[in-house]
Amino acid sequence: MPIVHIDELLKAQIDYLVVGGGTSGLVVASRLSEDPEVTVAVIEAGSYHKNVEEVDVPGLANKAFNNPLCDWIFLSTPQAHANNQVVYLPRGKGLGGSSLLNLLGLSRGSKADFEALEALGNPGWGWDEIVRYTKRSETLVPLKDNHTCFRAHPSIHHPGPIVKSYSPWYSPLQEPVIQALTTLGVPINFDPANGNNVGTNTGLCTIDPSNATRSYSASAYYEPFSSRPNLLVLTNALVSKVALAQDDDGLQRAIGADLIVDGKTFQLRGVRKEVILSAGTFQTPPILELSGIGNPALLKEHNIPVLVDLPGVGENLQDHTLTFLVMETDSTLEGLDNLRDPAFMQAQRELYKEQKGILASIACQTFSYVPASTVTDQGTIRRWQEETVKNQRLPISLEKQYDIMRPWLANSQEAQFELLALPGHFFRPMSTPELGKKYFSFALSLLHPLSRGSVHIKSTNPEDPPAIDPNYFGHPTDLDMLTEALKFNLKVFDVEPMKSATVAPVLPSKNTIASGGDALKEYVKETVGGEFHPLGTASMLPRVDGGVVDSNLKVYGTSNLRVIDCSILPLEISAHLQSVAYAIGEKVCANSFHVRRVLCIILMIVKGADIIKSAASILL
Numbered sequence: 001m002p003i004v005h006i007d008e009l010l011k012a013q014i015d016y017l018v019v020g021g022g023t024s025g026l027v028v029a030s031r032l033s034e035d036p037e038v039t040v041a042v043i044e045a046g047s048y049h050k051n052v053e054e055v056d057v058p059g060l061a062n063k064a065f066n067n068p069l070c071d072w073i074f075l076s077t078p079q080a081h082a083n084n085q086v087v088y089l090p091r092g093k094g095l096g097g098s099s100l101l102n103l104l105g106l107s108r109g110s111k112a113d114f115e116a117l118e119a120l121g122n123p124g125w126g127w128d129e130i131v132r133y134t135k136r137s138e139t140l141v142p143l144k145d146n147h148t149c150f151r152a153h154p155s156i157h158h159p160g161p162i163v164k165s166y167s168p169w170y171s172p173l174q175e176p177v178i179q180a181l182t183t184l185g186v187p188i189n190f191d192p193a194n195g196n197n198v199g200t201n202t203g204l205c206t207i208d209p210s211n212a213t214r215s216y217s218a219s220a221y222y223e224p225f226s227s228r229p230n231l232l233v234l235t236n237a238l239v240s241k242v243a244l245a246q247d248d249d250g251l252q253r254a255i256g257a258d259l260i261v262d263g264k265t266f267q268l269r270g271v272r273k274e275v276i277l278s279a280g281t282f283q284t285p286p287i288l289e290l291s292g293i294g295n296p297a298l299l300k301e302h303n304i305p306v307l308v309d310l311p312g313v314g315e316n317l318q319d320h321t322l323t324f325l326v327m328e329t330d331s332t333l334e335g336l337d338n339l340r341d342p343a344f345m346q347a348q349r350e351l352y353k354e355q356k357g358i359l360a361s362i363a364c365q366t367f368s369y370v371p372a373s374t375v376t377d378q379g380t381i382r383r384w385q386e387e388t389v390k391n392q393r394l395p396i397s398l399e400k401q402y403d404i405m406r407p408w409l410a411n412s413q414e415a416q417f418e419l420l421a422l423p424g425h426f427f428r429p430m431s432t433p434e435l436g437k438k439y440f441s442f443a444l445s446l447l448h449p450l451s452r453g454s455v456h457i458k459s460t461n462p463e464d465p466p467a468i469d470p471n472y473f474g475h476p477t478d479l480d481m482l483t484e485a486l487k488f489n490l491k492v493f494d495v496e497p498m499k500s501a502t503v504a505p506v507l508p509s510k511n512t513i514a515s516g517g518d519a520l521k522e523y524v525k526e527t528v529g530g531e532f533h534p535l536g537t538a539s540m541l542p543r544v545d546g547g548v549v550d551s552n553l554k555v556y557g558t559s560n561l562r563v564i565d566c567s568i569l570p571l572e573i574s575a576h577l578q579s580v581a582y583a584i585g586e587k588v589c590a591n592s593f594h595v596r597r598v599l600c601i602i603l604m605i606v607k608g609a610d611i612i613k614s615a616a617s618i619l620l
């Protein structure tokens with residue numbers, strides 16, 4: 001059905017209500033509505049950005065940043081351990097959620113990342129299961145030539161609706177950077193999607209090469225099914241809370257939601273089966289808190305009646321902690337900086353019509369997943385391992401996480417850092433590129449940070465952005481680790497063939513690099529940010545360990561309220577998150593909702609048999 005009006009939604013008989021039509025939300029809505037017997041409603045706070053250039057054209061992806069129609073433009077609280085900086089935290093707004101705003105890279109975590117999920121108390125979330133559902137979400141368009149360093153095995157990359165492919169344009173520094181990294185001990189990994197992602201790969205991207213547009217949750221999971229009469233989508237509507245009713249067994253049952261449309265509040269009630277939250281890592285916890293589910297102390301502070309005492313809501317926030325570096329390079333080489341020249345941009349627009357050129361490609365093209373042992377010596381790794389246990393006042397749940405993460409530091413098969421190469425100037429207000437000059441940057445991130453942050457409501461006004469505290473470098477070892485990785489990353493420009501193409505360092509400056517040690521640490525604090533991969537705030541963990549949902553993604557203390565977005569992941573994985581967001585949606589549909597359907601059918605058959613038996617006993 002086309003996008004509905006609020007009046008139609010209020011009149012509908014809804015079985016499943018999906019809150020947030022984002023990356024995983026639309027997967028679940030799409031899969032559930034395959035059953036014509038059920039009615040699925042989606043409420044999304046943003047619009048449907050159909051045929052919007054900044055969303056569709058891969059090379060213009062960053063143009064949607066800071067646009068309030070597409071981006072929530074969240075800001076962190078001042079970061080106590082990073083010079084009180086306030087950090088920009090983009091999140092996608094509209095059908096597709098962050099998959100409409102992201103930078104189109106597609107990667108999978110390692111086998112160990114998902115074994116960790118199981119070890120933390122979540123049976124059925126291991127590597128094989130995740131791969132099974134990842135495959136259900138995506139299809140690879142294979143390479144026509146051997147230009148890149150990726151030789152994927154097609155059988156592990158299909159047969160789902162998200163289209164993934166390779167960029168048609170690569171920077172002339174692509175091969176040199178891969179060679180320099182190889183010299184530094186980072187090997188090429190021809191197919192990092194097989195459970196061992198260590199090494200350098202030419203990134204796969206979510207670009208549909210048939211028309212060179214973004215393949216994302218809205219284009220793949222919504223648009224082709226938008227005419228289904230049992231799929232109702234309401235846009236530009238903000239859900240403020242879930243309506244709950246207590247059942248005799250003491251569990252809270254979700255019966256609907258309150259939502260705001262054009263400044264007016266509406267109450268949607270009568271949901272027959274489930275309410276499914278998929279508002280994302282920063283916005284699912286506030287909805288839970290405003291509904292009366294969370295830490296009693298916080299809820300009481302805001303005069304919200306406590307319906308479920310669940311102190312884990314909004315805690316355990318993690319992101320890949322990021323810094324970056326920029327080098328000036330040979331000005332004759334073609335790169336993203338050329339796009340600032342209007343004539344070059346016009347020529348690229350022409351090329352784009354043939355699905356070619358920079359606009360048909362992703363910005364970041366070389367992904368290197370690097371273990372700690374490549375970056376530093378064994379003594380330093382042992383010190384980092386010891387430092388994880390130095391803090392004696394850890395909650396038990398965090399101790400369990402550290403117990404898993406500690407051996408990873410010494411494991412040459414588990415990446416601790418990601419080096420993401422960008423053939424242009426990484427944009428930050430602290431440095432602007434000079435016209436005519438060319439740059440090469442790296443976004444460098446810590447994949448398994450030790451610090452934990454939080455996200456909570458600031459007031460009972462649902463339109464108030466939450467207090468988001470990533471707590472970067474709250475654990476001091478994170479700063480040490482990222483600084484060591486920065487020193488390693490800088491070496492790429494001292495090694496041939498990158499050395500000959502490099503003119504001078506821009507960020508960090510030559511002086512900062514020469515000073516080393518504390519100066520580099522200060523630089524890392526000044527440039528800190530997230531890699532836009534937040535998770536953990538509605539963690540899938542045992543309730544005693546601060547869990548918010550069980551391994552079926554049901555919120556503790558409720559009978560039919562689920563969370564199905566990235567907030568459920570309790571521990572960072574060594575990959576970008578969109579792939580796992582799709583897998584979560586696919587998995588929950590296959591395991592929980594369809595199991596329920598099968599059970600209903602069995603029940604009907606059993607009931608039918610009972611009726612026949614009782615009819616027979618009456619007749620005979």
Ligand SMILES: Cc1cc2nc3c(=O)[nH]c(=O)nc-3n(C[C@H](O)[C@H](O)[C@H](O)COP(=O)(O)OP(=O)(O)OC[C@H]3O[C@@H](n4cnc5c(N)ncnc54)[C@H](O)[C@@H]3O)c2cc1C
Pocket residue numbers: 019020021022023024025043044045046090091092093094095096097098099101102103104105106107237238239240278279280281283284287531532533534564565566567576577578579581
């Ligand atoms: C700028 C950026 C770049 C990224 N780059 C990459 C990349 O290259 N590769 C990669 O794999 N990952 C990338 N990511 C990460 C990845 O895209 C996200 O982690 C993932 O898409 C999150 O999916 P989700 O379903 O958890 O949440 P989202 O997709 O964010 O969905 C949440 C949805 O809920 C809606 N919503 C929120 N609150 C409410 C409410 N109260 N009522 C109604 N609706 C609401 C939002 O508008 C949104 O549509 C990037 C993310 C960002 C922001």
